[in-house]
Amino acid sequence: xxxxxxxxxxxxxxxxxxxxxxxxxxxxxxxxxxxxxxxxxxxxxxxxxxxxxxxxxxxxxxxxxxxxxxxxxxxxxxxxxxxxxxxxxxxxxxxxxxxxxxxxxxxxxxxxxxxxxxxxxxxxxxxxxxxxxxxxxxxxxxxxxxxxxxxxxxxxxxxxxxxxxxxxxxxxxxxxxxxxxxxxxxxxxxxxxxxxxxxxxxxxxxxxxxxxxxxxxxxxxxxxxxxxxxxxxxxxxxxxxxxxxxxxxxxxxxxxxxxxxxxxxxxxxxxxxxxxxxxxxxxxxxxxxxxxxxxxxxxxxxxxxxxxxxxxxxxxxxxxxxxxxxxxxxxxxxxxxxxxxxxxxxxxxxxxxxxxxxxxxxxxxxxxxxxxxxxxxxxxxxxxxxxxxxxxxxxxxxxxxxxxxxxxxxxxxxxxxxxxxxxxxxxxxxxxxxxxxxxxxxxxxxxxxxxxxxxxxxxxxxxxxxxxxxxxxxxxxxxxxxxxxxxxxxxxxxxxxxxxxxxxxxxxxxxxxxxxxxxxxxxxxxxxxxxxxxxxxxxxxxxxxxxxxxxxxxxxxxxxxxxxxxxxxxxxxxxxxxxxxxxxxxxxxxxxxxxxxxx
Amino acid sequence: xxxxxxxxxxxxxxxxxxxxxxxxxxxxxxxxxxxxxxxxxxxxxxxxxxxxxxxxxxxxxxxxxxxxxxxxxxxxxxxxxxxxxxxxxxxxxxxxxxxxxxxxxxxxxxxxxxxxxxxxxxxxxxxxxxxxxxxxxxxxxxxxxxxxxxxxxxxxxxxxxxxxxxxxxxxxxxxxxxxxxxxxxxxxxxxxxxxxxxxxxxxxxxxxxxxxxxxxxxxxxxxxxxxxxxxxxxxxxxxxxxxxxxxxxxxxxxxxxxxxxxxxxxxxxxxxxxxxxxxxxxxxxxxxxxxxxxxxxxxxxxxxxxxxxxxxxxxxxxxxxxxxxxxxxxxxxxxxxxxxxxxxxxxxxxxxxxxxxxxxxxxxxxxxxxxxxxxxxxxxxxxx
Numbered sequence: 009x010x011x012x013x014x015x016x017x018x019x020x021x022x023x024x025x026x027x028x029x030x031x032x033x034x035x036x037x038x039x040x041x042x043x044x045x046x047x048x049x050x051x052x053x054x055x056x057x058x059x060x061x062x063x064x065x066x067x068x069x070x071x072x073x074x075x076x077x078x079x080x081x082x083x084x085x086x087x088x089x090x091x092x093x094x095x096x097x098x099x100x101x102x103x104x105x106x107x108x109x110x111x112x113x114x115x116x117x118x119x120x121x122x123x124x125x126x127x128x129x130x131x132x133x134x135x136x137x138x139x140x141x142x143x144x145x146x147x148x149x150x151x152x153x154x155x156x157x158x159x160x161x162x163x164x165x166x167x168x169x170x171x172x173x174x175x176x177x178x179x180x181x182x183x184x185x186x187x188x189x190x191x192x193x194x195x196x197x198x199x200x201x202x203x204x205x206x207x208x209x210x211x212x213x214x215x216x217x218x219x220x221x222x223x224x225x226x227x228x229x230x231x232x233x234x235x236x237x238x239x240x241x242x243x244x245x246x247x248x249x250x251x252x253x254x255x256x257x258x259x260x261x262x263x264x265x266x267x268x269x270x271x272x273x274x275x276x277x278x279x280x281x282x283x284x285x286x287x288x289x290x291x292x293x294x295x296x297x298x299x300x301x302x303x304x305x306x307x308x309x310x311x312x313x314x315x316x317x318x319x320x321x322x323x324x325x326x327x328x329x330x331x332x333x334x335x336x337x338x339x340x341x342x343x344x345x346x347x348x349x350x351x352x353x354x355x356x357x358x359x360x361x362x363x364x365x366x367x368x369x370x371x372x373x374x375x376x377x378x379x380x381x382x383x384x385x386x387x388x389x390x391x392x393x394x395x396x397x398x399x400x401x402x403x404x405x406x407x408x409x410x411x412x413x414x415x416x417x418x419x420x421x422x423x424x425x426x427x428x429x430x431x432x433x434x435x436x437x438x439x440x441x442x443x444x445x446x447x448x449x450x451x452x453x454x455x456x457x458x459x460x461x462x463x464x465x466x467x468x469x470x471x472x473x474x475x476x477x478x479x480x481x482x483x484x485x486x487x488x489x490x491x492x493x494x495x496x497x498x499x500x501x502x503x504x505x506x507x508x509x510x511x512x513x514x515x516x517x518x519x520x521x522x523x524x525x526x527x528x529x530x531x532x533x534x535x536x537x538x539x540x541x542x543x544x545x546x547x548x549x550x551x552x553x554x555x556x557x558x559x560x561x562x563x564x565x566x567x568x569x570x571x572x573x574x575x576x577x578x579x580x581x582x583x584x585x586x587x588x589x590x591x592x593x594x595x596x597x598x599x600x601x602x603x604x605x606x607x
Numbered sequence: 608x609x610x611x612x613x614x615x616x617x618x619x620x621x622x623x624x625x626x627x628x629x630x631x632x633x634x635x636x637x638x639x640x641x642x643x644x645x646x647x648x649x650x651x652x653x654x655x656x657x658x659x660x661x662x663x664x665x666x667x668x669x670x671x672x673x674x675x676x677x678x679x680x681x682x683x684x685x686x687x688x689x690x691x692x693x694x695x696x697x698x699x700x701x702x703x704x705x706x707x708x709x710x711x712x713x714x715x716x717x718x719x720x721x722x723x724x725x726x727x728x729x730x731x732x733x734x735x736x737x738x739x740x741x742x743x744x745x746x747x748x749x750x751x752x753x754x755x756x757x758x759x760x761x762x763x764x765x766x767x768x769x770x771x772x773x774x775x776x777x778x779x780x781x782x783x784x785x786x787x788x789x790x791x792x793x794x795x796x797x798x799x800x801x802x803x804x805x806x807x808x809x810x811x812x813x814x815x816x817x818x819x820x821x822x823x824x825x826x827x828x829x830x831x832x833x834x835x836x837x838x839x840x841x842x843x844x845x846x847x848x849x850x851x852x853x854x855x856x857x858x859x860x861x862x863x864x865x866x867x868x869x870x871x872x873x874x875x876x877x878x879x880x881x882x883x884x885x886x887x888x889x890x891x892x893x894x895x896x897x898x899x900x901x902x903x904x905x906x907x908x909x910x911x912x913x914x915x916x917x918x919x920x921x922x923x924x925x926x927x928x929x930x931x932x933x934x935x936x937x938x939x940x941x942x943x944x945x946x947x948x949x950x951x952x953x954x955x956x957x958x959x960x961x962x963x964x965x966x967x968x969x970x971x972x973x974x975x976x977x978x979x980x981x982x983x984x985x986x987x988x989x990x991x
Contacts, residue, residue, distance in 0.1 A: 533963075533982060556831035557981040561807040561856050563934060564871050565622055565885035566637070569894055569915075571984070572927065578988045 011191045013262045015083045015220065017101055019128060020110035021118035021477060025140040028172040029110060029181075030068075030084060034251060036178050037070050066206065067103075067218050067264050069248040074186045082185055083264035085205070085220075087124070092353030094481060095300050096332075098127045099205040099280045102296060103220035103264060106134040106189030108181065109162070113139050113147035116448060117155045119418045123479035125160050134189050135160075137167040138181060143174050155444050192262030200224035200232065201290040202259075202267075202283040207274050209328040213245070215271035219283060220264050222294060227258035231286035232269060234277040235293040240286045241269035241276075275331040300332045302350025303411070303482065304357055304461050305394035307338060307375035307504060308364070309346030311586050311595070315370060316345045322368035323347060326360060333360055338395065342502045342588045343373060348395055350380075354461050373586050375504040376601045379457045382409040382485050397503040399492050402543070409485040410508075411457040414439065417468065418450050419476035426471040427451060434459035435510060455480075456488065458509065462602055493518055495525065496539040496546075497591050504588075507601060515547055520604035522548040528597040531555040536591050613940065616673025618704050619888070620870040621697060624881030625679040626650065626899060629717070632739075633750040633820075634778065636812035638883035638897040642684040649903060650881075651689060655696055656906040657880050662700035664911075666888060667878055671702040674867035676710045681737075683717040691729035698730075708733055708772075708866040715761035716752055723768035733865070734765050735774035735803075740781060741792040748782045750816060762799050772863060774803035779837040780829035781809055782817070789837045790844065797848035802863035806841045807856050808834045835981065855934050855980055872935050874928035882912070891918045926953065929973075930987040933966070938974020956989045 020026040070082040087100045101107065107128045111117055128135050137156050139149055153164040168184055170177035206218040219226070226232065230243045247255040248265040259265045271277060280297040284290045310319045323335045333356065338348040351357040357377060364370050376396070383391040383400060384407040393399050415436075419427055421443070431438070431453045440452035455464075460480065468476050491514050495505035509517050518540030525538045529552050540548040560571055585592045596603070627642035627650070628635075640646060661667070675697060682690060690711065697703065710733040711726060723734075736758060740746055743753035758775070765773060775796055779789050796804060809829045811817045820826035842852055850858040854872060857865065870877050879886045883897035893916040896902055905912035919927065932939030949957070957973070960966040965979035965986055979986055 533985070555982075555985075557808075557835055558985045559808070559855060559981055559983040561810055563855070563931065564868060565877065565879050565887075566883060566894075568871060568887075568931070569885045569892065571987070572991070575930075575984065575988045575991050579991055582988060 010194070010196070010260075010262045012078065012080045013083065013192055014080060014106065014185050014189050015085065015104045015192060015262070015264055016106040016108065016185055016189055017085045017087050017104050017128075017133075018108045018110050019087065019097075019101075019121065019124035020140075021112070021115070021120045024110050024112040024115065024118075024121070025172045026086075026110055029108075029138075029140065029170070029178075030086065032172050032175055032178045033070055033082075033084060033182065034068070036175075036182070037072050067249060067266075068251045069264070070182075071250075072182055072186070075183055076186075080186050081263075082182070085264065092351075092356045094123070094127070094479075095298065096206070096279055097124060098131070098296070099203070101128050101131045101133060102280075102294070103203055103205045104131070104133055105192055106136065106185065108138045108185070109135050109156070109160070110138045110140055111152055111156060113141045113149050113152050114144050116148070116152050117159055117418065117444060118477035119416050119450075119479040120477060122159060122416060122418070122450070123481075125162075135162060136181075136184055136188055137162055137164055139167055139169050140172055142169050143171040143176065151445060155448065159442075159444050159450065194221070194223045194261040196223070196225060196261040198223035199288045199290045200226055200230070200283065200285040201292075201294065202226060203294045204234075204277050204279055204281045204283060206279060207277060207331075209274055213268045215268070215274055215276060215328075217267045217269070217271070217277055217283075218264070219259070219267055221259050221261055223261055223290065224285065225258055225260040226267060226283070232267075232283050233286040233289060235282040235284055235289075236278060236297060237276075239276055241271055243267055243269045273328045273331075275327070278331050300352065302332070302334055302352060303379060303457065304353055304377050305348060305350045305380065306357060306377040307340060307343065307346050307373075307395070308335075308349050308361065309340065309343040309373040309375070309504075309586070311371045311373055311584060313344045318368065319347065319364070319370055319372075322364050322370060323349070325368075326363060330360070332356070340375070340397075340504050342504045343375070343586065346373075350394065354465075371584055371595075373504070373595055373598050375598055376507045377461055378507060379411050379461060381411075381490065381508060383407070384409075393508075396492055396506040396508045399508065407487055408490045410488045410490060412454055412483055412486045413457050413460060413480040414483045415453045415455050415460070415478060415480040416450060417453070417476055417478050418444065418448060419472050421447050421449050423472040423476060424449050424451070427468065427476065430464075430467055430471055431455065434464060435513075454483070456486075456510070457482070459513075463604075491542050493521075493547075494541050495521065496537075496541060497588060497593075498535075498537050499539075500589050501541075502588055504598060505600075514542055517604070518542075519548040521600055522550040524600040524604045525597055526550040526552055528594060528600055528603075529591070530594065532591060534590070615866050615869050615873060615875050616704060616707075618671045618673030618707070619667045619701075620674045620676070620867050620875065620877035621672045621701065622867070622877055622879040622884055623654070623675070623677045623682075623693065623697075624879065624884040624895075625677060625682040625685060626882050627679065627684045628681045629684060629714075630750060631816075633748070633816035634809060634811070636815050637680065639680045640899060642681075646899070647685055647689065650899065651685075651693070653903050653906040654693065654881060657911065658696050658700050660906070660909070660911055661878065661880070666886075667701060667876070668889070670876075671704050672697065672707055673704045674708045674710070674870065675703065676712075676867040677731075678710075678712045680712075681714045681717060682711055683713040683722070687722040687725035687729070690726060690731075694729050694731070703730075710735055710774075710865065710867055712737065713761070713765075715757045716754075718761055718764060720764040720767060723764050723770070727769040732770070733772040733774070734770045735776065735865075736761055736765075738775045738796065739778045740784070740788075741795045742784070742788050745781045745784050745788065749778075758799065762801070771802070773801045774805060774865065775799065775801045776805045776807065777841075778807050778809050779841065780834040782826055786833065786836055786840065790840055793841055793844045797844065797850075803857070803859045803865060804845060804850060805857050806838070806845075808838065838981075851936070853936050855983060869935075872931045873939075874924070874932065890921070890924045891916070893917070922950065926991050929953070930990050933973065933975050933979075933986060933990075934983060936974065938972045941968070941971050941973060953990060960986055960989060 018026045067085045072080045072082050085100050087097045156162050157164045201223040202219040202221045210216050228243050233240045245268040246259050282293040334350040335347045381393045385404050386406045436453040436455045442450045489511045490508050491511050492508050494501045522538045522540045535554045536552040538550045539546045584595050626639045628639050709731045711731045712735045715736050738758050741755045747753040845858045852858050853864050876888045882902040885894040893913050896912045896914040902912045967976050
């Protein structure tokens with residue numbers, strides 16, 4: 009019954025206790041027994057568990073007997089918890105009528121809390137403030153309430169107080185979900201209209217799509233159509249996660265669940281797409297769908313050139329599961345055959361790279377990450393450059409533009425000076441500075457994306473002892489005085505190491521990078537000259553001295569035992585090296601750009 | 608060809624580690640304890656048990672011993688009577704070939720003429736003195752008694768006792784050592800007319816006093832450029848003195864290579880006894896625990912004190928044979944790598960090493976070039 013359905017999300021900053029709260033809901037309502045209980049069951053992937061973040065959204069149905077004596081179906085829709093996945097969050101929220109705004113009583117409101125709360129407001133969700141970790145001695149409940157009211161304009165009079173860890177206040181939250189979040193609207197008589205808010209690839213079933221039925225009903229055997237690309241499919245199975253996957257006869261208006269329809273890859277229906285009845289289609293798609301564009305690009309190469317095809321297969325398989333990353337073959341003079349890949353952000357890049365290495369047993373070289381630059385040529389053509397070595401010669405460039413983001417940073421007041429300095433160093437333009445309370449400040453900056461993707465987040469954390477939080481969104485392209493910086497090893501340009509930077513920053517970046525490369529390149533039997541150059545002009549030079557000898561003097565019984573172990577290890581290490589010209593480069597050298605620091 | 612042999616002997620080699628010294632030198636990372644009578648007695652008891660156990664299990668496959676080498680530590684911290692007993696056990700349990708090489712390592716300070724005579728009588732026919740340097744100041748800095756002249760006496764006593772085959776160990780790149788003082792050490796060593804000289808580049812090993820000094824910043828890492836010059840100097844002067852370089856760190860008068868040590872590089876079998884000693888028998892590498900207490904415990908309860916044990920497959924044996932064989936000046940016969948084509952990756956690595964001038968292949972043998980000798984470990988990593 010539509011009136012007894014509640015669809016909601018939990019929005020929270022990392023570590024504010026979202027997964028623990030979700031676990032408590034499942035326990036309290038008996039959806040899982042204690043024996044089945046695995047910590048943080050919604051984060052299914054190992055990688056997510058290890059990194060403590062949620063990458064893919066999931067949805068679980070909770071059957072709840074409320075204090076009014078009636079049974080309710082609560083659909084908890086989980087959201088990814090990182091700045092790289094904003095669009096996915098917004099689609100998950102679009103599938104809900106309400107959200108719990110979960111704030112850690114010891115930490116207060118963070119940048120991600122605000123960003124996600126704004127996404128909830130934009131989707132017209134009923135937002136219920138929930139203050140967690142009230143059991144901790146350092147909990148500042150009144151202070152946090154004040155922040156929520158001040159920053160988000162939410163009424164905190166009926167904010168809920170919980171300790172997810174200790175299981176306190178859980179029932180009250182569930183009661184509030186029933187009482188305060190409206191049931192889904194929508195017309196069961198209308199043609200099917202369902203919002204896709206997540207999908208993944210299953211080895212047995214093909215693509216599994218998570219949907220929220222907005223109007224009408226979906227049943228096995230039905231012919232449906234994805235409205236973005238007009239592709240048609242036949243529904244083979246529908247059901248819900250409770251949290252185990254459970255088949256149902258159908259999903260009707262307001263309900264949340266999964267659909268299998270013989271889709272072969274995730275790209276067949278992208279997140280935000282609308283599914284409808286192929287025979288009797290809806291007249292309008294669900295609003296807000298957009299093609300997600302990767303923001304960060306890099307080259308991926310196998311250290312073993314013979315494994316190019318294996319890398320292609322692995323990328324193909326991963327792409328089945330994640331349509332937000334893209335790849336196409338490219339060739340590097342230094343590295344041979346590989347792929348240019350695009351990601352939502354640096355974390356997304358690291359996740360994909362780690363999965364390729366771990367799940368497909370590959371050893372990869374990642375070239376310097378770059379954003380996508382816009383070039384207007386003298387001939388009036390517009391080009392998007394996702395590989396610095398493809399930048400046309402300066403004489404044919406009329407104008408160069410770089411992507412710019414708007415960043416929100418929340419920090420304790422005492423670190424504001426550090427952050428202003430950091431943002432200024434990174435060519436930031438201040439747009440706002442607001443005190444959330446006497447001790448916490450929200451800063452808004454416009455920053456070039458290429459100043460942020462590399463190490464901004466790490467720098468921010470180190471300059472604020474880990475206290476600052478950050479969120480950002482792309483706001484467009486802006487003309488900029490950019491140059492291409494090349495790295496030469498023994499006089500040969502290594503295309504995989506080229507990157508684009510602002511002219512004012514080029515000198516320092518070049519010097520830092522050359523220094524870092526010197527640290528990362530092991531001594532070889534010959535000298536290695538490292539140069540950073542803009543065009544023909546060398547702006548920095550470092551030399552890795554030659555190894556003079558590498559020989560075991562004594563090589564008898566005990567020495568043999570020790571050395572053969574050591575050599576074995578070194579041989580393994582060599583497999584992770586890439587030969588560029590005569591020079592052997594370790595994997596890390598290609599990411600040296602990520603490791604340079606300003607001070 | 609320098610060695611003129613393709614096999615040391617049909618028998619097996621035996622190494623016995625005597626884990627005692629009077630003091631520990633600053634460069635030494637070997638397993639040892641400071642010598643005490645009771646420790647020596649306990650050790651000899653366990654050693655006899657170990658010999659007995661190996662003989663009972665026929666580890667050496669009924670092959671007699673072609674070479675025996677007592678190293679350490681300082682074997683001559685034991686009395687000549689104790690050392691003669693050890694040799695007697697070895698003879699009775701394993702059997703020793705008639706022309707076997709029986710080497711004893713000795714400290715110039717720990718030998719008397721009488722003792723040396725008894726040792727020669729017992730059958731030891733090769734003696735190796737740890738000389739290290741002829742400069743008293745250099746000796747003092749590495750924790751040895753600053754009395755380089757003592758070696759003249761020791762060598763003379765050894766000769767009088769009947770030792771013809773005699774080695775002197777030298778180290779170059781010592782703290783404070785100059786190229787000139789190294790030349791002087793070399794010249795004085797040659798003047799003593801030994802049959803064999805070993806010249807080891809000083810390596811600062813973890814767990815040594817030198818390493819501690821290095822970490823503290825009171826000593827420097829040996830300068831590789833200086834060490835290379837010293838190596839060239841050694842090869843030159845020793846060649847002029849009639850010594851052939853037959854291995855990276857070893858020189859000998861024609862016909863006097865250390866036959867026991869050749870086993871390590873010629874892929875031949877050796878059994879190691881005593882704490883921390885390593886063995887290679889029938890493609891199996893195994894090693895003893897480097898702790899006297901554990902060594903005693905194991906043998907008292909009738910178990911061999913083996914800590915690690917690995918059977919190499921034939922491919923692995925071939926690769927290791929190649930890596931260690933390349934240390935010899937003559938390199939190795941290609942056919943000793945086994946019949947049939949070499950694995951593709953070894954072939955590729957060899958081609959690459961030859962292109963880079965580190966390895967050469969001629970007249971059916973592969974060997975390191977002069978440059979390759981300086982980078983033998985880099986070559987090993989490529990070929991393993």
